[in-house]
Amino acid sequence: MTNAQIAAVLSKLGDLLEIQGANPFRVRAYRNAARTVEAETTPLERFAEEGRELTELSGIGKDMAQSIQELNETGKLSMLEEMFEIVPRTLLDLVHLPGVGPKKTKKLWEELGVTSVDELEKAANAGRVAELDGFGAKSQEKILTGIAEWRQHQERMPLGDADHQVEPLVAYLSELPQVERLEVAGSYRRRRETVGDIDLLAIATEPEPVMERFLAYPEVERVDMSGTTRGSVVLGSGLQVDLRIVPPESYGAALVYFTGSKEHNIKLRQRALQKGLRVSEYGVFESDPSEEKSAEEKADPKAGKRVAGATEEEVYKALDLDWVPPELREDRGEVDAAASHSLPRLIELGDLKGDLQMHSTWSDGKNSVEEMLEGCAARGYEYFALTDHSQSLAMTGGLDEKRLREQWKEIDEVAARHPEIRFLKSQEVDILADGTLDTDDEALKGLDIVLVSVHSRFELPEKEQTERILKAVCHPLVNILAHPTGRILGRRKPYPFDVDKVLRACKDHNVAVELNAHPERLDLKDTHLIRARELGIPVVISTDAHGVKELGLIRYGIEQARRAWLQPKHVLNTRPVDEVLKMLAK
DNA sequence: GCCGTTTTCGGCCCGACTGTTTTCAGTCG
Secondary structure, eight states: OOHHHHHHHHHHHHHHHHHTTOOHHHHHHHHHHHHHHHHOOSOGGGTTTTTOOGGGSTTOOHHHHHHHHHHHHHSOOHHHHHHHHHSOGGGHHHHTSTTOOHHHHHHHHHHHOOOSHHHHHHHHHTTOSTTSTTOOHHHHHHHHHHHHHHHHOOSOEEHHHHHHHHHHHHHHHHTSTTEEEEEEOHHHHTTOSEESEEEEEEEESSHHHHHHHHHTOTTEEEEEEEOSSEEEEEETTSOEEEEEEEOGGGHHHHHHHHHOOHHHHHHHHHHHHHTTEEEETTEEEEOOTTSSSOHHHHHOTTOSOEEEOSSHHHHHHHTTOOOOOGGGTTTSSHHHHHHTTOOOOOOOGGGOOEEOOBOOTTTTOSSOHHHHHHHHHHTTOSEEEEOOBBTTOGGGTOBOHHHHHHHHHHHHHHHHHOTTSEEEEEEEEEBOTTSOBSSOHHHHTTOSEEEEEOOSOTTSOHHHHHHHHHHHHHSTTOOEEOSTTOOBTTTBOOOOOOHHHHHHHHHHTTOEEEEEOOTTTOBSOHHHHHHHHHHTOOEEEEOOBSSGGGGGGHHHHHHHHHHTTOOGGGBGGGSOHHHHHHHHOO
16 A cells, blocks of 8 residues: 555544544544555555665554555555444545534434434534534534535645745735735745645734724625634635734744644644743743743743744744744654754755756647747746657647658757757656667757656556556666656646656656646655665656746746755756766766 | 543643624534
C-alpha cells in the first residue's frame, strides 16, 4: 500500500473512534500517525528492506506499527473491518459537513438512526433534526446548507484559481484608510497547491468599518459568521474567506497563527510550554509555572507578561528559533532545523537561468519560435529549450522526424540572430503505450535535450503503466521525465504507477525529473520532490508554457520547490548551460 | 495510542463564535 493509502486508513480510524466517543487523545494519536505517514517520503513498504523500523517515526508506536504491517501484508485492517460492523461506513461523511462534528454525528446516528448524508437530509427536511436536544431550527438549516455545499464543492481550489479570487479582494479592502496592513495567511501563504479557504489578516485601528466593508464585498454570497474581530463569508465561486482583525502588537503572532499549518503551530506551542511560555494569536506570554493555569489566565488570553507578538521574527526568536519561511511550515522537521540554525537557503526565482519546457506554433503553442525566444530573453534567462510535441499527439500538431528537422533550420536561423541567449533544441517526446518513444533514435541524437512524457493510455493497470514509464526512463538517449504523474489538479488524478520505482530508475539512469510549474499541474508534487531530493535526482523546473504569457507561471514552480526544501543546488536549471548539458550527458 | 531534560504514568495546544443554553458544549481553524 502507498503511504497515502495507509494514512487514509489511519485517519478513518480516528474518525470512527471519535464518533464512538473514544478517548480524545487516542483519536489524536491516530490522526498524528496518519499525518506522519502521509508526510513520510520513503514508502513504508520499503522500510524493512532498508533495515529501518516503523517505530522510529514520531507518533508511530508498537500498535500503530503492527497495524501498518497488517495493512501492507494483507491490504486490510481487521480492527477497521470490525468497527465497520458496528458503525456504518457512510456515517463518516457526516463528520465533514460544516457545523457537524463527531458529537453531533453520534447523536444523529443514535437518536435518529441517520447513517448517511442522504438520510440526514431527509431527516432535516422532515424537521426531525431540530427536535433533538442541543439542536434547533438554525442547526437544521445550517446542516441543509452544508449538505448542498458539500455536494457542490468536495474539492479544494487550485492555487492559481485562488490567486484570481484573492487579488481583487485584497485590493478592495486595502482601499479603506483604516486598514494599516493586510495579508493573506493560511495555506495560500504557504503556497500549497490547493487551498480550502482564504484567511485574511488585517491590522486596523478601528475594526468595525473594515468588517463592514468585508461583509459588503460584491462577490459575497453568504455571511457565515460575523463578530468584531472575526468574520467568515462564502463568495459566489464557493470559496470561503475568513477575515481576522488584530491590533499591531499582535500582528506577528496572529500571522504565525493563521498561516499555520495547524501542525506547525502545535509544535511551536509545545516548544513554548517547555520554555515556560504560552503562544496564542495574541503573542508570546510568560506563564506562571507555580500554578498549572491560573483562573486569570483562563479568563484572559492576554494575561501574563508579553514577550513577543508584533512581528513573526520576534515570535520565533522568543522560542529560540530562526524565522521559518511559510512554505516550510508543515511540521516536516522545520522547527528542529530552525532551532539548530540549519534551515536551508531555499531556491528563489532569481536563481533560475533557463526554462526547459515550452511550445511554439510548430505544435500547440500560441507564439512563434522567435517570440518564445524573446520572451525568455526578456526574463533574463541564459538559455531555454523549445520542446514541441511529437507526432502521435496529432491534435497538437506534433512533429514527426521530417518536420522536426525542418524546425531545426528555423531554430538555427533564429538562434543566429540572437546571441544573447542559448537556444537548446529539444522535443517533448511521447512515451507510447509500450514504453517505446515516438521519435526515432537518429532524430533524438540531433537534440540537445530529450524530454519524455505520457499523454495517452492513462488507464493502464499500475504494473503495465510502471513498466511503460520505466522502459522510457531506461532509454539511453532520455534526459528528462516531464510532468511525471500526469495529474491535472481538480480534473485528472495521477495515472496509477509506482512513483518510487520510477524515481529510483531515474537515479540509476541519470534522468532528471521535471517540476512542471503550470499551476494546474505542479507535477511532481512536493512530497515526491522531497523523495527525489533525498535520492539525489536533479530536478528541472519548467513552465510548459504554450505562449509567452505563460512563461511567468514559473513562480508557481519555485513556490512548490520551496515547499520541498529545494535549494539552488538541487535544481538543474539554476546552473550554467554547459553544466546542465554535462550533467545530463550519459 | 504515544511519549519521556518532570521517563513507564500521566500528561497530551489555544481561543472565537454559534446556537441553544441560562452557564456552556460543540465546532472550527
